Amino acid sequence: MNIADWRRRMDEIDKKLVDLLNERSQCALEIGRIKQEQGLPIYQPARENEVLCNAEGNNKGPLSHAAIRRLFERIIDEARSAERLAMHPDSSDEGSK
């Protein structure tokens, strides 16, 4: 395969990633609504740690555990933001700016 072939393959994966990330944020939005109803805090460090440990546990490389952790930290950041938006729909989405 040449560079163009590999890039096409990457583009296909990216498309799936975007769909999966959005599917994941949809879950976060739902959780945000439930947290709102039940008066639970957005930030739950134990759960975030669990997500990071799961990600590392599922990691078969070539990305290092640290790299997976950094990527998932960003995913979690955005999920937290999505939950905040679900709980306070009037607040602006500063994270997207």
Added chain:
Amino acid sequence: MVIVMHEGATEAQIQHVIDRVVSSGFDVHRSTGASHTVLGAVGVHRDFDHRDFELLEGVREVVRITQPFKLASRQFKPQGTIIDLGRGVKIGGDEIVVAAGPCSVESPEQINAVAEAVSKTGARILRAGAFKPRTSPYAFQGLGEKGLQLIREAADKFKLFVVSEVMDLSQIEMMGQYVDIFQVGARNMQNYFLLRALGEIQKPVLLKRGMSATIEELLLSAEYILSGGNYNVILCERGIRTFETYLRNTLDIAAIPVIKKLSHLPIVADPSHGTGRRDKVPPMARAAVAAGADGLLIEVHNDPDHALSDGAQSLTPVEFAQLMTEIRIIAPAVGRRIP
């Protein structure tokens, strides 16, 4: 706001900081580094006090990204503020406006002699004090309202505008009859009651930087006046206290371009108070013009050796005329002019 955690900060400490950021209503971007964890807080309001986070355990440094001043910031008015005094004199335009006069008005003869001399050589504003709060309570304290009348009469005679220092809010109404610009002295830069009161009038205010004030504190003081609705604020660099004691103050010339970038407000320099020495005034005045100052405040006395205050830093009319000749040459080099 960016929060840098200490090397070796515990997970519990990091979680506590994240919790505080989230509960303050901000988003967090966490980056776990090899040695330091960095937390980016997104959506922080301008008036949020970031210092609360510096006190949290495990926090090494908090860096604020947004400016705490809003109305004074350059973003608020990118083109810059021009203050029109009338008769074609504008501060913040292409003309460098020079205010000159004695530290304090002493007699009709004195103020008239100085006003005549400085008006002939290009000054637009007569500067003189009527209330002189001196470091020593036993020193000459000024002529008060009588002095303001004398300044006004001399200014009118030679078509000059008047700037004089207001010391207290009780003086604003009375002084308004005599002055075109209210000066707030360095010692009053953080007199927030006075600043608020000056925000409620429309006359221009010349706000001097306190001798121990940072540029940000000066701009926050201006914010007090602006937030009251008075947009006619002129900033003034007049020297700050540093470890250098050779001169009375260190004129912070670099503050001029810094303020020009941070704020839309005009900035003038006062090399007389900035140095405290007559022979150092012209070089610093030339430097201020070259650095982009919108104007100068120069102390001029017809008989400096017998002045009742600040004689050592006052130029003679002849020295002032020489200085005007010099800055008239410098001004075009930086795209400005002096009449």
